Amino acid sequence: MNDDNIKDANWENVKDDQAKIKFVNSKKRSNIKKIASLFCVILVAAVSGGISGAYVINKKQASKMYTPDNQMLVEPKQDKSEVKDKSENTKENSITEVAETVGPAVVGISNKSEGYFGLQDAGSGSGVIIDSNGYIVTNYHVVQGADKITVKLSSNKILNASVLGTDQRSDLAVIKVDAKNLPVVRLGDSSKVKVGDTAIAIGNSLGEQFAGSVTAGIISALNRKIEYNGSIYKVIQTDAAINPGNSGGPLCDLQGNVIGINSLKIGANLNAEGMGFAIDINEAKGIIKSLMNSGKVSRPYLGISGESVVSEDDKIQGVYIEQVEKSSGAAVAGIKPTDIIMQVDGKKVRDASDIEEIIESHKVGEKVEAQIWRDGKTIKVEVVLSEFNGNK
Template identity: 60%
Template sequence: MDENKFDKIKDVKWESVSDCRGEIKFKNNRMRSQVRKLFKGVAFILIASVSGAVSGAYIVDKKYSDKTYTPINQSLVETKDGNSKDGTASLPKNAVTKVAEVVSPAVVGISNSSEGFFGLQDTGSGSGIIFDPNGYIVTNNHVIEGAAKLTIKFSSGKTLRANLVGADPRSDLAVIKVDAKNLPTAKFGDSSKVNVGDMAIAIGNPLGEEFSGSVTAGIISALNRRIQYGGAIYKVLQTDAAINPGNSGGPLCNEAGEVIGINSLKIGAQQNAEGMGFAIGINEAKDIIKSLMTNGKVSRPALGIYGQGVVSEEKNIEGVYVVQVVEGSGAEAAGLRQADIIIELDKKKVTKSDDLSEILDKHKIGDSIQCKILRNGKTIEVNITLSEVKEKNR
């Protein structure tokens, strides 16, 4: 074989091998480059993640360093200002919360003890409102009626004995006093500005001291209700705020924390009439409270008669039949007699005793008032000077 040809073949093979080696070397370099890029990408992602976490932690620490989340209830708890530890400090206070904070310190519990077979016995309880820092408290007459001992319990838990200043059964109001100074007081509002639908908040001790300081809320349901209860007539505010027996004497407040009424009764319970509570309008109570503090009683104008509503068989005559004329009264001076029938008073028709009371409430002692009576089939007009007449047995 020709050696030159062999050399040529050998050269060709060698070149082919050389070319193959060169190709393999090129592919290895490219794989290494891809691996390097992969590692760089992973490293970049790791660095970015760590950097983001550090930055986020820094921002959170700066903005929320005064708050933390409890692992038990996951609620936000204030830790710096000390306002709350139960997670509610960041919530805005509503009207009921604000009124309760302002008025509750001026609301007291009243325990009534009277003489019994085994000595002093608890006969009832109710609520009261401190309206004067020198110890004056207003409550309901039925809360303190017949009491031999009155015990006052303050919102702080302190107890004091109280003395009766004055009571008025007709309005169901009474003023008592404790020997204390600088007491927290409630502010009286203006019940004439109350509207149906306004918020109403009641505070008191329903069902006794066990539930002292209870707060209920609702709305004003009606104005100027005339309610007859226990032989008396009340001009009251009606509310659907829950008012139970122990609430008697406690405040009914408006959204501003002003007392607009004194909770007095809850009638209709026998008929399962829920959501019907009543409070004496504070404007009605102010003059009575002032009179009780000054005189220990309320002086009201009176005609000076005892009477009852009558209607004739033909129903053509209605009025108030005079059962008795009080001696020394304005009615006696004007010539009224037993068996007279009052058909008009102050130029207003009357058919029952309540009508007389409503008219007299608009006058004062010493006023002269026109009265039309029916006597033996004849109509007579007289003027009666109103005077204060003491009650006496009929």
């Protein structure tokens, strides 16, 4: 053995019969130390790097998450096409765009009547252009009793208008101006409207001074039945403000479709805030068409007026007849005041609106059977439906 290679020796106390010298190879031990040291350095560097990287990344993410321009970072990941469609729909459905699209087709209507000093303003309202050739829909009460009607377009041009037809029962009227290529509204489908949908009302609130006013709210209720002056109106209820002058203007959805014709008169006697009403556009379409074509609405009519009654034992319930119109189907059939109509067409009726709803499913000239309670007896009569004059 070469003595030059012996660098170190360890001495141990052992028994005599086991005594011997153990030699350690210093070169081998040195290599192990180097490997261990290198491993420690790598481990420390990795841990330090990981902590530092996590800190930097978290700091970056935190700063981006709370910046308004980076809201997409906190939203679920979406397909690019979905994000694009959502963005485009938001633009298309904005209230601003509805106002810009529908506004030009909304007009101001001035009702003038003869007085001691000539023509004087008797009232004002709004209207919507439904045909580019000058056909305009408004409320009956806006043009009622007018000796002269003028229309102010969104361009501020003022034109004389003539009344084509009115229907007091629905509070609708169609007037016409001599003009071409006018902007028009798009009539929607009110059957697709849901409670809670956004509703936008456009019109001349409080007159021409506030022309083109836009108010927004939600659809509060659908298929409301409001009674006014003996007529039953089927309306849409909204909390969008409908002020004097808004009558006759459009109630729109977020796509700019007209879903109703605003009417301040309907429900005015309720005297409640946040309750505006519009005539359902699906109810109005047929009426508008009839007014444009013939100037009137042909609808069946029983010819009675009365109120709902119920006996103490609940056995007799129906409509107590207060008045029967002369020459009407009811009069010809022998129905008279003090009768109580309990059924029409085999369906029980509780009030006048129930009767109207049944009659509306028929045509003028058709027959319906009515069950009547008279003098303690129940009798049945057949009534031929007459034509209702909506302007009575």
